[in-house]
Amino acid sequence: MVTSRDGGTSMPPYAGLNLGDHVGDDPEAVSVNRRLLASRVGRPVQFMRQVHGAQVSLVRAPGPPPEADAMVTDAAGVALAVLVADCVPVMFESPAAVGVAHAGRQGMAAGVLAATLKIFDELGVDRSSIDVTLGPAICGRCYEVPADMRADVQRRVPGSGSETRAGTPALDLRAGLRAQLATAGVGRVVLSDRCSAESGDLYSYRRDGRTGRFAGLAWLP
Ligand SMILES: [Zn+2]
Numbered sequence: 763m764v765t766s767r768d769g770g771t772s773m774p775p776y777a778g779l780n781l782g783d784h785v786g787d788d789p790e791a792v793s794v795n796r797r798l799l800a801s802r803v804g805r806p807v808q809f810m811r812q813v814h815g816a817q818v819s820l821v822r823a824p825g826p827p828p829e830a831d832a833m834v835t836d837a838a839g840v841a842l843a844v845l846v847a848d849c850v851p852v853m854f855e856s857p858a859a860v861g862v863a864h865a866g867r868q869g870m871a872a873g874v875l876a877a878t879l880k881i882f883d884e885l886g887v888d889r890s891s892i893d894v895t896l897g898p899a900i901c902g903r904c905y906e907v908p909a910d911m912r913a914d915v916q917r918r919v920p921g922s923g924s925e926t927r928a929g930t931p932a933l934d935l936r937a938g939l940r941a942q943l944a945t946a947g948v949g950r951v952v953l954s955d956r957c958s959a960e961s962g963d964l965y966s967y968r969r970d971g972r973t974g975r976f977a978g979l980a981w982l983p
Pocket of ligand 1: 900901903904905957958959960
């Protein structure tokens with residue numbers, strides 16, 4: 763499940779359901795928004811302190827946010843949340859365990875998806891039972907980067923290089939992640955075609971600078 767700006771209490775420039783508590787928004791508004799989300803999913807929501815890396819945390823019960831860019835749980839009493847505003851929210855769903863990952867340029871290149879799947883392996887979850895969703899994120903025609911950065915990321919993650927509409931160097935994060943998943947042995951891979959920078963109902967750091975964060979969530983029923 764992925765949230766949007768709809769239904770929250772934050773004021774501009776965070777207007778809507780901002781779930782990020784590290785972006786300068788009123789802490790009271792963020793905590794009301796987080797309570798609204800928890801009541802919508804019917805269980806406590808576990809957030810993380812995201813650091814653009816590939817650290818994965820195994821969660822068994824709600825607690826303070828771990829310093830991590832991915833979480834996995836085999837417990838039904840908690841929903842896992844990843845916060846984004848252009849980076850890719852990745853949801854892993856299997857009958858035995860679920861996970862979320864924060865996959866931006868750095869996390870993708872650092873191998874956050876592979877690190878997350880390794881935790882599923884350690885739990886004994888069959889990879890073919892895991893469906894992976896790559897949620898709304900900045901698209902390959904909007905995410906302009908310097909030419910040397912594109913070359914570096916494309917070398918580390920083949921398939922991630924792209925071009926903007928103007929023909930300048932860009933990255934397509936979801937294409938790179940899909941390429942990484944192609945050999946990972948997972949079940950279904952679903953790609954959202956929504957671009958955060960082109961969708962006014964989503965937060966986009968590239969478009970707006972100071973702004974909120976929306977969330978991708980996964981939980982066991
Ligand atoms: Zn776009």
